[in-house]
Amino acid sequence: xxxxxxxxxxxxxxxxxxxxxxxxxxxxxxxxxxxxxxxxxxxxxxxxxxxxxxxxxxxxxxxxxxxxxxxxxxxxxxxxxxxxxxxxxxxxxxxxxxxxxxxxxxxxxxxxxxxxxxxxxxxxxxxxxxxxxxxxxxxxxxxxxxxxxxxxxxxxxxxxxxxxxxxxxxxxxxxxxxx
Ligand code: SF4
Ligand code: SF4
Numbered sequence: 438x439x440x441x442x443x444x445x446x447x448x449x450x451x452x453x454x455x456x457x458x459x460x461x462x463x464x465x466x467x468x469x470x471x472x473x474x475x476x477x478x479x480x481x482x483x484x485x486x487x488x489x490x491x492x493x494x495x496x497x498x499x500x501x502x503x504x505x506x507x508x509x510x511x512x513x514x515x516x517x518x519x520x521x522x523x524x525x526x527x528x529x530x531x532x533x534x535x536x537x538x539x540x541x542x543x544x545x546x547x548x549x550x551x552x553x554x555x556x557x558x559x560x561x562x563x564x565x566x567x568x569x570x571x572x573x574x575x576x577x578x579x580x581x582x583x584x585x586x587x588x589x590x591x592x593x594x595x596x597x598x599x600x601x602x603x604x605x606x607x608x609x610x611x612x613x614x615x616x
Contacts, residue, residue: 438585440485441546446578447553448545450571454556461557468555468568469534469541471511475526476606478549480593481586483609485547501614503532507607514608532607549606550575 441448454460467473478486490496508514511529533542545553554575559567579586593599597616604612 438582443578443582443586444546444548444550444553446574446581447550450574451545451553451556454558459557459559464557464568466534466540468552470530471528473528474531475528476531476549476551477526477603478551478606478609479586479590479603480597480599480601480609481589482549483604483606483613484593484597486543486549486606487610487613489543489547496614500532501611504607504611504614507532508605508611513605527605529605529607550578 487496490500507529511527513527513529531541534540535542541548541552551570554572555568555570557568590602597613599612601609601612
């Protein structure tokens with residue numbers, strides 16, 4: 438099933454918010470930096486980004502180094518040490534953030550669901566103070582595609598020998614990179 442269809446409810450909501458002038462235009466992108474970002478993704482979300490990067494010729498050594506540097510700088514690979522790959526949720530500056538207004542390098546159609554659901558909700562100079570994730574819309578999306586995505590996640594886990602259900606985006610991508 439097309440990745441855009443599974444994100445449509447979130448993209449439509451973003452556009453609705455934007456039409457009300459509640460947008461990110463006054464913000465430097467706080468939600469993509471270590472100040473507020475602790476985004477974790479499923480195997481399917483990571484795989485969709487990986488395939489997009491591959492098809493657009495961006496899977497190069499520079500990106501691999503950037504992912505490793507982010508993992509090291511923000512200590513994303515420190516686990517609980519219980520044998521299962523289950524990680525402490527940490528904040529990090531996303532390697533796809535350009536450090537400018539509207540600075541995400543990924544298209545809407547493959548962005549993590551959590552990124553799409555996190556929006557500004559107040560027209561103000563300091564927009565980031567009025568931003569939050571709309572959990573009800575996220576849950577509605579999750580429920581609508583639950584069976585399909587569960588099945589896809591299982592297939593990807595088996596194919597790439599993954600032992601995790603959710604990881605911070607840089608760690609998840611490195612698992613595909615290193616295959
Ligand atoms: S959602 Fe909020 S914190 Fe993120 S870029 Fe927009 S205004 Fe800034
Ligand atoms: S994927 Fe894009 S929107 Fe999400 S945290 Fe990274 S830069 Fe921000």
